[in-house]
Amino acid sequence: MSNKIRKGFTLIELLIVVVIIGILAAIAIPKFANTKEKAYLASMKSDLRNMATVQEAYFSDFQVYQSGTASNLAGVATPLGGAGGFVPSAGVTVTTAATGGTGWNASTTHSATTRTCAIFIGVAPLAPAVVEGEPKCN
Numbered sequence: 572m573s574n575k576i577r578k579g580f581t582l583i584e585l586l587i588v589v590v591i592i593g594i595l596a597a598i599a600i601p602k603f604a605n606t607k608e609k610a611y612l613a614s615m616k617s618d619l620r621n622m623a624t625v626q627e628a629y630f631s632d633f634q635v636y637q638s639g640t641a642s643n644l645a646g647v648a649t650p651l652g653g654a655g656g657f658v659p660s661a662g663v664t665v666t667t668a669a670t671g672g673t674g675w676n677a678s679t680t681h682s683a684t685t686r687t688c689a690i691f692i693g694v695a696p697l698a699p700a701v702v703e704g705e706p707k708c709n
Contacts, residue, residue, distance in 0.1 A: 608684060612708050614660040615679040615688040619706040622665055622677050623690060625657045636669030644682055670694055 629637050641651035642664040650656040651667070659665045659679070667677035674693020688708040689700040699709040 608686075611662070611681045611684045612686065612688065615663055615681055615686075615708065616706040618659040618663050618665055618679055619677055619688055619690040621659075622651075622657060622667060623692065623704065625651070626667070626669075626675055626677075626692070630672070635672050636667075636675040638667055638669040638675070640664065640666045676700075 626636050629635075637651060639651045640649070641657050641659050642649045643659050643661050644664065646661075648658045650658045651665070657665075662682040663679055664682075665677055665679050667675055669675040670693075674691070676689065676691035676694050676697040678687055678689040678697060680687050686708055687699070688706050689697040690704065690706045691697045691700050692704055696703075700707040
């Protein structure tokens with residue numbers, strides 16, 4: 572009888588492990604990409620809700636809504652002037668248009684996706700939003 576002690580793995584065992592890891596990665600990577608897209612949309616919707624709060628606060632002080640663009644791209648924040656210094660989430664640009672004291676609308680884009688979100692209050696709907704005060708993404 573041989574007293575050899577086998578140390579390590581055979582080539583077949585290692586290949587089987589590599590194939591299993593490859594299969595798991597092929598399943599997980601598309602789900603991860605979808606999760607990132609959902610996170611981008613969630614941050615854009617959140618910024619629209621925050622913009623609604625900022626607009627209403629500004630309106631209560633000045634009886635007019637604010638227009639302009641705010642962005643936070645590549646670590647450089649450009650706040651919306653006059654509206655409490657509103658700065659959107661990282662990678663997001665918010666563009667808002669107001670009609671004096673009757674209403675406003677806003678749309679958002681994210682530097683990592685081609686999708687857009689919008690919200691409107693007191694004015695005609697801004698696509699893709701269809702319900703007043705509810706952020707909607709395409």
